Structures are given as C-alpha cells and as structure tokens.
Amino acid sequence: MTATPTHSFSRLAKAALFGGLFFVGATQSIAQAPTTITVQVNKPVAPVPKNMFGLFFEDINFAADGGLYPELVKNKSFETDDKLIGWKAIKGGSALTEYIVLSEQPISKSNTHYLRLTARTNSPDAGLTNEGFRGMGVKQGEDYNFSVYARRGPGSISGLTVTLEDEKGQALAQTKVGGLTNEWKQYTGVLRPSATSGKAHLKITVEGAGTADLDVVSVFPKDTWMKRPNGLRTDLVQLLKDMKPGFLRFPGGCIVEGRTLAQRYQWKETIGDVNSRASLINRWNTEFTHRYTPDYYQSFGLGFFEYFQLAEDLGAEPLPILNIGMACQFNSAEQAPLSATTPGGPSAVVTGAEAHNHADDIDLDTFIQDALDLVEFANGPVTSPWGAKRAAMGHPAPFNLKMIGAGNEQWGPQYIERYKPFVKALKAKYPNIQLVASSGPDPGDERFKFATAQFRELKADLIDEHYYAKPEWFRQNVGRYDNYPRTGPKIFAGEYAAQSVAIASPKTRIPGIAPFLRLHL
Template sequence: GVIDLDNISLFPVNTWKGRENGLREDIVQLLADLQPGFLRFPGGCIVEGRTLAQRYQWKKTVGPLWDRTLLINRWNTEFGHRPTPDYFQSFGLGFFEYFQLAEDLGAEPLPILGCGMACQFNTGELVPLADLDPYVQDALDLIEFANGPADSPWGQVRNSMGHPEPFNMKYIGIGNEQWGPEYIERYAIFEKAIKEQYPDIVIISSSGPFPEGDFFEYGTSELKKLNAEIIDEHYYNTPEWFRDNATRYDDYARGGAKIFAGEYAAQSVRTTSPENKNNWECALSEAAFITGLERNADLVVMTSYAPLLAHQDGWQWTPNLIWFNNLEAYGTANYHVQKLFSNHRGNELLAISTFDGKVVAGENDLFASSVKNTNSGEIFVKLVNTSDKKQQLEIDIKNQQLEGTATALILSSDQLTDENSFENPKKIIPRESELSAINNHLSLEIDPYTFMVIKIGLE
C-alpha cells in the first residue's frame, strides 16, 4: 500500500540532558561551559518579520510539534551573497524549548517579542495603534505561559507539555532594533499594560540598530522620559571602534535606565560582509571593550555576543560565536574571550587604575578591569595588551590580604589574523601559568596581542 507521512523529525538518541527531541549535546555543552546568566531568544530581527504576516508568533511555536505552523524565515532572501528562498522554520525548536533550554543551563530566560512593527530595514509595516491590543495580549499571555499556575489558560498549555511548575521568567523584551516615534508610542502602550498586570516583570527596550546617531539619540532620550528600566544597545563595528569605546560608559549618567549590551561583535571587514572572520584581532578588541563593560557593571547589567550559532554550510552572516557542522562544533577565539569573562565574574567591582590614578583603558594599548568574588574568595584581574610589544607590569593590590600564589589564564596568538577552525579548533585557547603574589604585589610580563585573567586567592 501507500503511506503518506506528514511530519517527520529525526533526533539522535543522545541529546542534552536526555531530552526527548532535544538538542545536540556537543553544541549545548559549549553553551553550558559559558555559564550564561541569561538566554535571549528567539533572536533579533527574526521576531519582527519582513512583513507583519511573516513575523514570529510565539503561540504558533508551542504545543504538539505537528500543530506548529510552518513559516518562511525572514532571512530567506535578505542577503544577495547567500539567498535561501526555500528557508522555512518548522518551530520544532519553539518557545517552550527555549524556556526549557534556559532552565537546563541555569540561565534566566529573556524572550523578545515584536511590538507591531515589521523590520524597518525591510517593509517597516506598522500595526495601527487602535489595532495593537492583540500584540499586547500576546505579551501578557506569554508571561502567563511562563509564570502562571498550571490551571491558568496558558499555564495549562505549559503543563500539557510536561512542565507544571512555572519558569519564573523575570525579563521580557519589547521590540528589537526598532527606532523612531512609532516605536516609542507602541513601547509605551506595552509598558503600561505589562506593569499594570505584572509590576515585577523587568521590561527591556530598544535604542535602535546603531550605538550613535539620530536614531540612537532620539530613542534613548525618549525611553528615559518613560523611565525605561533597561535599554538594549547594539554594536557591530570595526575592531578599532571596540578598542576606542572601552571608556564608552565611564561618563554615562547614573540613576536612570540600566544598559543591556544585547548584540555586539567586531567586524573584520565591514558589517554584513560575508568576508568577516572570527579572527584574533576581533576577539582581542572585544576583550578590551568588555573590560569597560565590567568596569561599569553598576550600569551595564547584561551583555551578550551575537549571533550565537552558525552552521558550516548554512550561514548568511559572519562572524558568529560557535560554528558547527553535522558532526562537530567548536568555539571561536571570540567564544574563549566570552568564556574567560563569564567564568570569572565577581559580585564586587574593584577599582583598577595606574599609579597616577588614570583608568587603564587604552593608554599604552593596555586595558584592564577587576572584580572580587566573595563566595569563592578570589580576585579576578583582566588585562588586555593590544600592542605588538611585550609589556612589563607591576600590580599592587590594596585593602585585600592575598595568598602567596596566583594563576594566570592566557589567551594569545602571534598573528591578529589567526582564527580557530574545524581543522584546528584549538589554535587559540587559554593556557595556564603560575605567578607569585609577594606582599600584595605581582610582577609580570604580558605578551603582545594577549588577553589574560589573573586569579588571586584571598586569605
């Protein structure tokens, strides 16, 4: 006879944490090794769609796999260098799976929702304000899906998928890279409705696609008038820009909105170029920039590199943090920079400066930040040398009682064009070295083009 098969989805037996129809172990392990504080999903511009009809709708990505509505992917014809007109989403990976992944990783879930605006780089189609209610209701229903009791309407859907307990979602993002008055007036409507029903949910807003210029200045100014809690800033720029902007937040006003560095990656050629590489210059420059984020951790409360994942044969955008094919996955040099920072976080920020009181943020091509982890009893000093010369450093640590030894985790490469690859996935990975800390003093030499994390135990 004849058998018609409607929905086929094949999975390996061994998935992350043994989840049925789960995710690939090796890829998720790379994510887990980052010890992420949060997971932003389902991405950026994908939430908006090229048109409103083609936008990402979370309600169509939950429930039985065979009932989830197929959707053409908004990236199908976005890039002329790699058109993919047959690129569809089955939503086998939907909002439930994203929440589940965040839970498995021990990370806070951070869903991003459309705000009634199609991607402004495409059609920029708008929902009239009078017709915005269904979009706002989607946000309210998502909070119920994530946090509501198992017998609530959307909590029942979560319960039916095998998760009666709430996901305890704390954050929600409204809009991605939107700009202009149309975004501000729509954001205000979302903010009012969410806060009335769920006052404890923290709302993340958008400052637009660029870190400066008219769109950025207008959006940031208007959001502050609305008392926005966290503003999402994005930076895709040259390695030089990242080094030059290590002091970006030193003089930002305090007492208002916090900052989420939601998408950033140094571009070795130019933004959207298919020739961009995950090379060491980009990764090293990002390390220099992140010292500035950490130094201003009272203001910059969340950061995330983007994009996260790319298939060896199925990419349209470079660079990306993790590359994989059907059998292997590896972390780029940028990945190891992120990992060194995320694995050596503190809960107290320590001031670090030159002996004459200057911030270490580019003078002599050196960048630095330092934190203390009172739980582990350690100090972490991050040092970045972006010059082509070795530099001798003398470090005095005040008001702390140190153990006699310290460990240096060193990430370095001789050539700025070096990068990890499937052929050589460990070309740029950290190596360890022991240091002596005598009378709260460290004397060390840092090689050219090097990022170093010094772990110092406290007595």
C-alpha cells in the same frame, strides 16, 4: 606560595590583560615608564551580578533547524512555500509516476499538506530522498528514531522501506514499516548506522504498486540533552552550559520582526504538539545575495517552551524578545495600527504599512495580549489557561520569567508610541517584569540619541544597545560608559560584533549563538 590580597599590574600588563577584548595595543606603553596599579582583590567595589554575562540565540546560519535542534529531515511536513524543498525523486527510477503535495484530508488543521506518491510497479526505485541540512550527520552505532504518518490509497502498497545512505549511495542503516491502512497512522522504526557519515541522506521507497500518502517524516537522534523525546543536541547544549551564562536572549534578533508582520515570529504558534507547529519562512533565507539560502525555513521544533526549558537547564534567566507591532524597518517597515484606546488612534500607520494588509487588520492590542499571555505561560499557575498549557507540555512549575524585550531593533517615534502602551499594560498586570527597550541599530546616530533621551525620561528598566563596528571603534570606545549616569535605566548590550567592512557584508561574521553583556550602571 601564600596569596596576598594586594596585587600590582604595570600598564603593559594591564594592556595585555584586556587586549583580547578591546584590542588595546601595548606598543605605546613600552616607551613609557611603567605605572603601577594596585588592586585589592579582597575589597571589591561592587558585586558582579550573575546575569552580567549571557547568551543570545537567533536562528541564523542554521543555528536551530540543522543545528541545536537535531531533527535530520528538512521540510519534514511539506509545509514550506515551495513544498518539496529538501526532497528529490530517486534518479533513474521510472516506477514512480507521481509525487505531489496535496491538502485534502490532512492529518490536522494546522498541518495541512502531505506528500502523495504513486508507483506504476513494485520497484526499489519508487520513492524519494531527503538531503537533510546540507547532509545528515550520523554516527556509527548510534540509534536514530524514524517516524512517519502514512495512509494507503488505491493499489497494493503495503509498506515502506526506509534507508540511511552515505553520499556514495551505500546503505548505512535500514528499517521497514508495514500494515498501511486507508487512515492516517504513525509508524516508527530505529535506524542504527554501520558507519559515521557527515553527508548521509534519507531514502524512502514504497513496497508494491499504487498510491500512498506521507507526512511528518522524522529522523531524530535518540541521544538528546536530558534524554528528552524532542530534546536538543547534547554536545551543543553542554558547550553552552559550560559558558555559565546568566541569561539567554531568544529567539532573536530580526527573526522576531519578520520582513512583514505576517512573517513575524509568533510564540503561540511554537508550542504544543511538535507535529502541529506550522513552519515559517526564515527571513535570512534570501536577505543577502552572498548568503542566498532559499531553502531556509523554521520548523519551530525548537519553540518557546524549549527555549524556556533550555534557559532553565543552563541555569540562565530567560529573556524572550517579543514583536511590538513592527516588522523589520530595513524591509517592509510595516506597522500594526495603534489600538482604538491608544492615544493617536487606530489610524497611526506609517512608512511601508500601506503596501500590506496590516496582517489581517490586527492592531497593537494583539501584541500586548501576546506579551501578557506569555507571562502567564511562563509564570502562571497550572489553573490558569496558559499555565495549563505549560503544564500539559510537562512543566507544571513556573519558569520564573523576570524580563521581556519590547521589540528587537526598532527606532523612531513610531516605536516609542507603541512602546508606551505596551509597557503600561505589562506593568499594570505584572509590575515586577522588567522591560528591555531598543535604542536602534547604531550606538551613536540620531535615532540612538532620540531613543535614549526618550527612555531616560520614561524611566525605562533597561536600554538595549547594539554595536556592529570596526575593531578600531571598540578600541576608541573603551571609555564609552565612563560618563553615563549612574541612575535611571541600566544598559543591556544585546548584540555586538567587530567587523572589518560593513554590516552584513561578505566579510562580516554573523553569529547564531553569541555572548552578550548586561551592564549595570
């Protein structure tokens, strides 16, 4: 067959071609005379940029911990508010007289909690189990690296027995560590399951009687993407790579904002030694009664360095989203005061902020400096302070950051007055960095209209539009961009989902990893 540069499609065929995306029906076209559309494939009207299509990642529905990040132990460092989430004492055992989370003489200043076990007698029941993330998925014959920091207290405890068990309590793999001393030391071993299980759990018991302290308990698959020690799940990264995304938007989403500013995502807390990264409550843990997940915390084993590395592995441009001094406006609506040098003064604190302490009296300058430091971390030379931190983590070459999201899904005059100095400072030091501005949570309400008008006047680089609506809305808005101006800000479709009821209802689909579009108009 010889290909020709000209193809014709009837209206019916065109409807079928796009029906999967916009739900365009073909019923009406059947009753009409077909219309011929001629497409000259050798004469494209405009080139399609590589980053037209990309991915958005947010730690929701265990997308990071328990998902893309393959650590199997939940609450491995005992740093969550409820301390022993994920852990249970072995049932029926009376040898274990105490298990408690303490903070005296921890392994580091940033990892301040650890678990103390006290056993009355030497017994195979003197210990605890960890459930993992709704169970631990392990494969027969695969190696899993076990590690733990431990020290011995009073008594005769000499070591630990570490076992992977299936949901019936049958042993799948076992290793022992010994030689405990009265100083913190890391101990390692390898677990190789004899069978595959999707609901395995970890069992740790002490050998001897007395007291032992444990911290940073880890079971990590040896088979990771690119064979990295703190690598990601090979199968999931391959699926993402096969999608050939042009960009990767991370780490959210409302994760960026936090319910309060104190619970916001702080990228500087997610880099460096994995064992020293403090965990944080995941804002999605108790947000919805029908998706109540009180044990949902972020370990930040998947942090900003790993996100940048993932984008590079996917061949995608990194698009980090940064907090702009505003907590989620659907929650506390807390806002950091404007800095003393900002027009409007430091007293510009509005809705919801009076109920909080402004996250230890930080102001907008803190958030601006975080953004400036992020660019240096991503692109700076190894001789710069933050470029040196990147190099120390194993990546001396820059990540070639080009875009930053200025906030996630904020709206109103308070957002605009924080956006202006944020952008001014970024552009003054890094004029080539593009900023993505938020138009709010609804693509047509008064908040959207206000933001769009403001950002067109400010000549923003890109405006982020989010769409969560019924399928009919998407069908009705097929021509949404036909009348948009072809000059000024470009459009970034940062989040969208078709849903039959309302946002975040029990019938709503909430993605963890989803495809999104960047529209060049």
